[in-house]
Amino acid sequence: MGKREKQKQKHQRGLARGALYYLQDQPDIGDTPRLPPPDELEEADDENNDGEENDDEQEHEGMKNHEHPSDDMPSKFHLYQQSVQSPKGDISYMQKFFLMYVGGRMPLHLQEDFCGTALLSTEWLRSDPRRTALGLDLDVEALNWCMKNNIPKVGADGFSRISLYHGNVLQPLQSKLVKMDPQEQLRNTSLTEDAVNLQAGLLESDLQTGSASEDAESNKKSFPPPRRDIVCAFNYSCCCLHKRADLILYFKHAHNALSAKGGIFVMDLYGGTSSENKLRLQRRFPNFTYVWEQAEFDIIQRKTRISLHFLLKKQQMKLRHAFSYSWRLWTLPEVKDCLEEAGFRSVHFWIREMPDATEIVRTEGYSAAKDVKYEEVTNFQQQDSWNAYIVGVA
Template identity: 65%
Template sequence: MGKHGKKQSVNHRRGKKSSYILQDNEGGEINDYPLNPPSALSDSDRESQEEEEEEEEEDNQENDEGSEIIAETDNALPSKFSLYQQSVQSPKGDISYLQKFFLMYVGGRAPLHLQEDFCGTALLSIEWLHGDARRTAVGLDLDIEALDWCLENNVNRIGPDIRSRISLFHGNVLQPLESKWVNFSPDEILQKMTLGDNEGESMDGTPSSCLEESAKADQDAKSLNDVQLPPRDIVCAFNYSCCCLHSRKELILYFKHARNTLSRKGGIFVMDLYGGTSSEGVLRLQRRFPNFTYVWEQAEFDIIQRKTRISLHYNLHKQQRKIRHAFSYSWRLWSLPEVKDCLQEAGFRSVHFWIRSMPDSGQIRCTDGFSAGRDIKYEEATSFQQQDSWNAYVVAVA
């Protein structure tokens, strides 16, 4: 189950695909990454799977008895994105490590500019902005539903100063410059451009007489390539998102984009990964929260393609209902040496692993909230013996 899940949006139980196909002019096809994959299960398979799920949840019968499996769009239900943020993400912990990694491997200045790839609802970016009034954040995700929810429930509920320092883009991390800017009104653009130390000047010293014209130009911008943003000190891809990239070619291409985004003064790219013997087989784990139970389900693991299907479910206690397959996606589970090789080929000068062991999955089939493994710290390692379950940060230095 690990620290993270993933934010992909899927039409409940049906699987609505929303992805971009890249054209590779040098020969060979680059696949689309399946953030919203079509279901791999037939109707009969689903019925069989759900029967098995019911049997496995007998220990939670007091919460689930009489529950109805329903579509996630029911207005009576809490948003799946809200449930996800509560059950999976821990942005303060991630940011603490990001700062530590930057100061350790780059140093000389405080990191101010963050890019969160596969950002979903951009919860980490919002938390990042609260830490320092000079900070900016860029969020990029393929799921427009998650970005829209972010605007409505995360971005629009913070103050205008903080809101003016975040830029959200809808697009594919394999083609980031073509992603579409989704979040600023003209007034917010103008405010964003006057965040410099001197009133009436932009961050790059543009005089006030030019701001209105520049704001209109930025409003008309269609893609990330058209928008001027400060070089990022940190680029991150959390929630095991790089597992959505299924080929080595895709992974290297993404890493090259991440490296090109970083400041020439120095920067880091940070991703997370999980593994262990339990990660390569059928697995079902649960976390109980006050109002719901979060279920991580891992399908059979293909040892040749190193692929599996992950589904996240939510059992709502008060409503006595279940949201099945709220998030579901196909993953290629990369190994740490594979990731390191790809990062080095993409041009990063050094790669570091920070790993923590996790409690054995057989002993934590059902836990209360984030209690399992909460006090286990990440430590830098050059070797690590295989265990039932582990989490890792991969830090690449540009």
């Protein structure tokens, strides 16, 4: 087989989970089935892949490679949501963490950073009619897809309870509100302004007319800074931040967004001995095969490249590098130190062991780890693979 062409990396999309997270069933509280994302299945070199790892590619040898999706192909965002994300489980754990470490009220206001298609935010809205959500991501295509496909499923009031922003988590106040109007995709409204209006229950028609700067200045004087009960960053998105200074800066933004009455920041992370090696895992579904590929691991910079591949059986097409990331794999102590430096008063680890990667090179659908729950720990012996929620309490 010929060697593949390299694809341009896209950072801070918030659309990735670790290998074993992708390839195992999520037993989270209230969890629902997920399907895999569209990807561009990479042609593997004979010298790098042998035995069972090549079976799927040999089986679909006649498939065509497609760099760009066509009209008869499902959206890569839809497939990603089905395969990777577990919004009900994440929400159940976040609510549990909030009640444990803050308490006194139910969490109603969520900020989802690296939100991608904001599936978690829309599920948050569906879980309680009083809830609001704010999503932030660099990928405007994913945000627009959410506007057209996810928010309408919430109900008639969905658009009035959520705001999606196109911007960088390191510079959140410079982000722009995404609008449904195709003639005006990005509106000159600051994240601060719109979040204040959202929590104050103001509709756009209720606001004074005038320039964006005038409106922002008016709102700053009339309302307190916007505050959320929970800020989250899932899908291992913090691994997109490679520098310690950037990680601390992001944590400070998250801390500042939380309610003065108390709030939590929740992120996820993966690790284990298998996370620091070259790795390729496959999972078959009735209509596609999902492939996670982890490149060589640099032990000095703690960096690796993650590629998500996937082939569509019905369309007889390979999608290569549908999602690709350059990640720094942070350690748990590093994250804890950075959270504390950013101002969080306590940090808690919830971990679950995942199956040995050498035993699940290929799986059929969701099979392993169905009964394994996350547990709070203060120490944990190294394993082949593990997943963790990290909770910072403000």
